[in-house]
Amino acid sequence: MLFAVVATKFVFSGNILYIVLSLSILSVLMFVLLFLKKIVPLCVLMAFCALGVGMYFVGISSFSSKEYDGVCHISGRFTDYVSGSQRILDEVKINGESAKNIYVSVIYSSQEIEIGDYVEFDAVLKNAHLFSLGDLNEFHFRNNIAYTTSVNESDLITTGRKVKFAENFRLSVKNVLENSMGKENAALAYAVLFGDKTEVDGAVKRIYNEAGLIHLLTVSGLHISFLIAALGFLLKKCRVKSWLNFLINLSILLVYAYLCGFSPSVVRAGIMGMVFLFATTCGKWYDNLNSLGFAGILILLTSPLSAFDVGFLMSFSSVLGIFLLYPILNKWIGKVIPKGVSKYIAITLSAQIGILPFAAKIFSSINLLSFFVNLLIVPLFGIIFPLLFVGSLLSLLTSFFGFIPKLCGYGFDLIYIIAQKFSQTNLKVDLKPTTIYVVLAFFLLLFLFGRFIILKKKAMVVSRVAAVCLFALCFGLSFVPKMQTSMVAVFNNYANYSILVTNSHKESVIIDLGYNQDMQNFKTACGANSVGAVFILNEYNLDYSAYQNVCSGDIIVCGDGFGYAEEVCVLENQPNKLGKFDYSYVSVGGKVIGLEMEFDKTKLFVFSSFGLTEDDVRFVSERDYDIVIYEGVAEFSSVISKKTTVIAEYDAENVTTNSNEDGNIAYFIDGKNYYWRCLD
Numbered sequence: 001m002l003f004a005v006v007a008t009k010f011v012f013s014g015n016i017l018y019i020v021l022s023l024s025i026l027s028v029l030m031f032v033l034l035f036l037k038k039i040v041p042l043c044v045l046m047a048f049c050a051l052g053v054g055m056y057f058v059g060i061s062s063f064s065s066k067e068y069d070g071v072c073h074i075s076g077r078f079t080d081y082v083s084g085s086q087r088i089l090d091e092v093k094i095n096g097e098s099a100k101n102i103y104v105s106v107i108y109s110s111q112e113i114e115i116g117d118y119v120e121f122d123a124v125l126k127n128a129h130l131f132s133l134g135d136l137n138e139f140h141f142r143n144n145i146a147y148t149t150s151v152n153e154s155d156l157i158t159t160g161r162k163v164k165f166a167e168n169f170r171l172s173v174k175n176v177l178e179n180s181m182g183k184e185n186a187a188l189a190y191a192v193l194f195g196d197k198t199e200v201d202g203a204v205k206r207i208y209n210e211a212g213l214i215h216l217l218t219v220s221g222l223h224i225s226f227l228i229a230a231l232g233f234l235l236k237k238c239r240v241k242s243w244l245n246f247l248i249n250l251s252i253l254l255v256y257a258y259l260c261g262f263s264p265s266v267v268r269a270g271i272m273g274m275v276f277l278f279a280t281t282c283g284k285w286y287d288n289l290n291s292l293g294f295a296g297i298l299i300l301l302t303s304p305l306s307a308f309d310v311g312f313l314m315s316f317s318s319v320l321g322i323f324l325l326y327p328i329l330n331k332w333i334g335k336v337i338p339k340g341v342s343k344y345i346a347i348t349l350s351a352q353i354g355i356l357p358f359a360a361k362i363f364s365s366i367n368l369l370s371f372f373v374n375l376l377i378v379p380l381f382g383i384i385f386p387l388l389f390v391g392s393l394l395s396l397l398t399s400f401f402g403f404i405p406k407l408c409g410y411g412f413d414l415i416y417i418i419a420q421k422f423s424q425t426n427l428k429v430d431l432k433p434t435t436i437y438v439v440l441a442f443f444l445l446l447f448l449f450g451r452f453i454i455l456k457k458k459a460m461v462v463s464r465v466a467a468v469c470l471f472a473l474c475f476g477l478s479f480v481p482k483m484q485t486s487m488v489a490v491f492n493n494y495a496n497y498s499i500l501v502t503n504s505h506k507e508s509v510i511i512d513l514g515y516n517q518d519m520q521n522f523k524t525a526c527g528a529n530s531v532g533a534v535f536i537l538n539e540y541n542l543d544y545s546a547y548q549n550v551c552s553g554d555i556i557v558c559g560d561g562f563g564y565a566e567e568v569c570v571l572e573n574q575p576n577k578l579g580k581f582d583y584s585y586v587s588v589g590g591k592v593i594g595l596e597m598e599f600d601k602t603k604l605f606v607f608s609s610f611g612l613t614e615d616d617v618r619f620v621s622e623r624d625y626d627i628v629i630y631e632g633v634a635e636f637s638s639v640i641s642k643k644t645t646v647i648a649e650y651d652a653e654n655v656t657t658n659s660n661e662d663g664n665i666a667y668f669i670d671g672k673n674y675y676w677r678c679l680d
Contacts (some may be wrong), residue, residue: 001300004052005059005307021437052300059304063130065100065146074149075120075159076102078113080167081143083198086660087113088143094125100146103128103139103661105650107633108153115171116163119156123149126653136308139661142263148651148661150633166259170194176395180402181409188217188412189388189405194260195219207416210423212352212370216381216415219260220315223385224253224269228277230386242281249277264299264312271295272319288323289452292316314358320443321354322347324450348374354446357439361677366429373422377415384411441471486600488627489666490647492659497631497649499606500531503599507579510534510551511595511606513631533578535595537608558585558592588619602626602669614639627667630655
């Protein structure tokens with residue numbers, strides 16, 4: 001069913017390679033089943049393929065939204081999603097008609113806007129894209145967002161307030177956590193409990209990510225298993241009967257999934273946990289692979305487009321990796337290491353192997369020490385999470401129990417210290433985004449080396465050797481160099497906005513719009529070997545020390561410069577050359593409005609941050625650039641040609657991608673075709 005949902009998108013998009021691949025896989029499966037005279041499995045296969053095709057179109061149609069021209073009158077309620085000035089509006093009405101959620105950028109936002117406020121305002125709406133550049137926009141999908149818009153805070157009219165139960169509960173827990181353990185640890189604890197990482201400090205999140213511990217901040221099977229184990233232990237001590245035990249666990253997990261917004265990982269883990277408890281209660285054998293499939297079918301039936309959600313795929317692939325590889329790895333490792341330790345090593349290693357294809361898509365590198373840090377942290381986390389869960393609930397009843405979250409705060413301090421030590425290593429492997437061929441060959445390989453396929457010894461050896469060769473071929477082909485390997489990467493860290501450009505000759509430059517202390521991490525994430533120059537567009541908070549570790553060349557500025565010896569000053573509207581880059585600072589009416597750059601037949605323009613007018617933007621739009629980059633609100637982007645790729649900090653008309661929704665991104669340029677990956 002998963003295969004059918006995914007294949008349908010590619011088949012109906014007209015991609016000939018995917019059409020051939022999909023038909024080949026389906027034909028082979030049908031031929032094998034017919035050859036073995038397995039008529040019932042063949043019918044089941046065809047039925048689920050047909051169901052998957054239908055569910056894809058059901059999912060697409062359920063997210064379709066009406067288009068509105070001009071200014072609309074909008075009313076709705078602000079949810080508890082708050083990320084800077086970004087908010088989500090639900091219970092929406094547009095010109096009196098009920099509609100789905102709207103992603104709102106509130107300009108000049110302050111603390112006066114409260115969660116649950118009903119507001120009215122007039123604004124121009126832009127239809128949210130469910131798929132951006134071929135990939136699912138997971139933020140829009142998970143939050144049921146149909147439109148995006150921006151509005152000045154002064155234009156909002158508050159008409160009432162209603163805080164929903166889940167929001168009120170989460171707010172209460174957040175207040176308890178902040179009072180008990182401080183704001184920084186409270187943000188981590190809140191992410192651990194509900195999967196909401198919006199308030200986790202960027203530097204802290206990066207440390208967790210680099211150490212391979214970011215999964216702790218996303219509610220998943222690890223959290224659910226610890227919760228079920230703690231509940232099981234408690235109920236067993238209270239001598240609760242098996243059926244009552246099952247019903248109590250079911251009720252708690254349903255409420256918890258509701259509080260977490262029914263995220264795919266929570267739903268998957270909850271269903272599997274309940275199947276396990278139900279089987280145990282009934283005295284039946286628990287089949288882990290079938291329970292995983294059962295959970296997947298239920299999720300796809302209710303939300304078919306989850307098949308494209310990387311979180312959903314990573315959640316399933318990690319568990320699948322455990323089911324397929326854990327018994328084998330545990331047996332091998334147990335021969336040299338005590339069984340109590342080998343079990344944890346085998347689980348950690350098999351889960352990390354399972355998510356590799358998807359980790360390669362969303363992460364630029366993997367820390368080889370993450371395996372060891374998980375061995376240290378996961379057992380500790382197994383104590384912290386149940387304590388945090390129970391302590392937060394008890395603290396809502398009385399402040400007396402506030403010492404429990406406080407103790408958990410010390411646990412988070414210890415985790416951070418360990419994560420920080422393990423993140424500071426050169427033992428990292430750069431990851432390359434994989435193709436669907438590599439992913440299919442990878443999981444075929446896992447299945448053949450797992451324990452679920454039973455063949456005669458000779459047939460098994462032949463099958464495994466063939467699978468290894470197929471995977472090696474697919475993996476090797478993904479590294480075949482293309483004609484061009486140009487890249488434009490955009491990095492947004494609060495007020496700091498930087499662009500890294502790499503041409504096909506492996507020359508890299510940075511275009512900087514503000515003081516940025518994270519340049520080294522940005523360069524590493526983009527895979528740039530060295531930076532030949534930094535182009536300065538805005539001079540505020542200028543500190544050249546930020547560039548010393550990343551730039552082997554010059555600091556280039558326009559005009560008279562700022563008196564630093566490292567500067568190379570160039571004139572405006574004058575063509576210049578740096579390696580294989582042609583560039584010029586563009587000035588209109590005596591004011592520098594941005595930097596244009598040409599490389600590998602690609603024309604790029606980066607706007608300066610301040611004082612832009614519609615005439616400035618129109619002037620740029622008439623010069624036919626391939627890529628245009630804005631910092632801040634792209635308020636005049638509507639005058640730019642729709643053929644131009646527009647990258648901005650916030651969403652607006654004709655903006656292709658924006659960092660507030662899509663994160664930090666890298667555009668890879670193959671001729672005139674652009675494909676991108678997230679750098680967060």
